[in-house]
Amino acid sequence: MAEVGSENTANKEAGAGAGVEKTAMVVGIDESDHSFYALQWTLRHFFSIPVPLFKLVVVSAKPTPSSVVGLAGPGAADVIPFVESDLRRSSLRVIEKAKELCNLHSVSDVVYEIHEGDARNVLCEAVEKHHADMLVVGSHGYGAIKRAVLGSVSDYCAHHAHCTVMIVKKPKQHKH
Amino acid sequence: MEEVTATVVIEGAGVGPEVAEATTAEKKGFKVVVAVDDSEISHYALSWAIDYVLANRREDCQLVVLHVQHFVETFMYPVAGHAVYAPTLSIDAVRKAHEENSKRVISRAVDICKSKHVDALTAVAEGDPKDAICEAAEKLHADLLVVGSRGLGMIKRAFLGSVSDYLAHHAKCPVLIVKPPKGSHK
Numbered sequence: 001m002a003e004v005g006s007e008n009t010a011n012k013e014a015g016a017g018a019g020v021e022k023t024a025m026v027v028g029i030d031e032s033d034h035s036f037y038a039l040q041w042t043l044r045h046f047f048s049i050p051v052p053l054f055k056l057v058v059v060s061a062k063p064t065p066s067s068v069v070g071l072a073g074p075g076a077a078d079v080i081p082f083v084e085s086d087l088r089r090s091s092l093r094v095i096e097k098a099k100e101l102c103n104l105h106s107v108s109d110v111v112y113e114i115h116e117g118d119a120r121n122v123l124c125e126a127v128e129k130h131h132a133d134m135l136v137v138g139s140h141g142y143g144a145i146k147r148a149v150l151g152s153v154s155d156y157c158a159h160h161a162h163c164t165v166m167i168v169k170k171p172k173q174h175k176h
Numbered sequence: 177m178e179e180v181t182a183t184v185v186i187e188g189a190g191v192g193p194e195v196a197e198a199t200t201a202e203k204k205g206f207k208v209v210v211a212v213d214d215s216e217i218s219h220y221a222l223s224w225a226i227d228y229v230l231a232n233r234r235e236d237c238q239l240v241v242l243h244v245q246h247f248v249e250t251f252m253y254p255v256a257g258h259a260v261y262a263p264t265l266s267i268d269a270v271r272k273a274h275e276e277n278s279k280r281v282i283s284r285a286v287d288i289c290k291s292k293h294v295d296a297l298t299a300v301a302e303g304d305p306k307d308a309i310c311e312a313a314e315k316l317h318a319d320l321l322v323v324g325s326r327g328l329g330m331i332k333r334a335f336l337g338s339v340s341d342y343l344a345h346h347a348k349c350p351v352l353i354v355k356p357p358k359g360s361h362k
Binding site: 023041045046049050051053054133134139154155158161162163164165166167168169171 | 233320344348350358
């Protein structure tokens with residue numbers, strides 16, 4: 001039905017809202033509440049209209065077992081299969097939860113993807129692959145120091161993604 | 177360091193007495209605040225927001241175009257050394273120049289809105305752009321803040337502009353950062 005993406009900027013002006021071609025929107029999720037809040041917010045505000053403009057692509061990054069296990073030690077080879085299956089299970093759980101959220105908001109026609117690797121790269125690559133016009137990420141709202149130490153996926157994506165980036169923050173206390 | 181007195185003046189660009197409502201009552205619906213300045217990218221961001229965010233639900237979306245005017249310094253530092261109060265004439269001249277600039281920016285933004293058949297409210301704030309936009313977005317109860325970002329200097333994709341970077345971290349509401357379209361070298 002809807003063709004994903006078009007790099008044709010002229011089309012964007014004319015086609016938005018009128019054409020059948022939908023551009024892709026990638027939403028990055030992980031296990032955190034913040035990213036599910038971001039997905040929910042996006043569903044509520046961008047997909048609750050009768051004819052959504054975007055085709056939703058939900059992307060979850062699965063860390064590689066080696067990045068989790070760390071330095072190879074004597075027992076590392078034995079541990080890796082368990083770590084691998086555990087990681088796979090948890091990323092499937094994440095996708096299941098995302099599916100539930102989408103169904104709750106009556107959004108069908110969603111593509112769910114799990115890619116292995118660092119979230120930063122996975123999301124930027126997904127944007128390229130789907131020729132997405134928009135990337136949505138949640139944000140932990142780390143302060144400057146935490147960000148420097150732990151790294152920030154939303155920061156990286158905001159800088160490096162080649163499309164519009166939306167950063168959705170979970171409000172701290174009350175929701176308005 | 178610098179005083180941030182973001183005074184927000186709301187003017188209705190569309191039809192109707194919606195002036196007071198913008199700040200006081202929390203209008204039902206989705207409020208999108210787009211920050212504009214002289215740059216091409218901010219006007220592109222406005223177009224993008226209208227096409228992709230407002231799109232086919234104009235009825236319950238409210239668009240506010242926000243421009244932050246440079247703060248008019250009331251004193252200056254001549255070469256001799258200590259600060260003196262600038263003569264009133266030059267303050268007025270500078271202020272007038274800033275206001276002309278603001279008017280131009282706002283009218284260009286309003287033209288874009290009109291050409292896409294969108295009624296928008298306009299708001300002007302004064303002060304440091306980063307803080308003023310944050311504060312104005314809060315005062316206006318924005319549901320989404322839209323800014324353009326061309327990145328620092330010529331390295332377009334590796335870096336985020338300082339204002340959008342600041343807003344991404346400090347704004348209370350979701351922030352949408354619009355980048356230049358692919359293939360453009362702005």
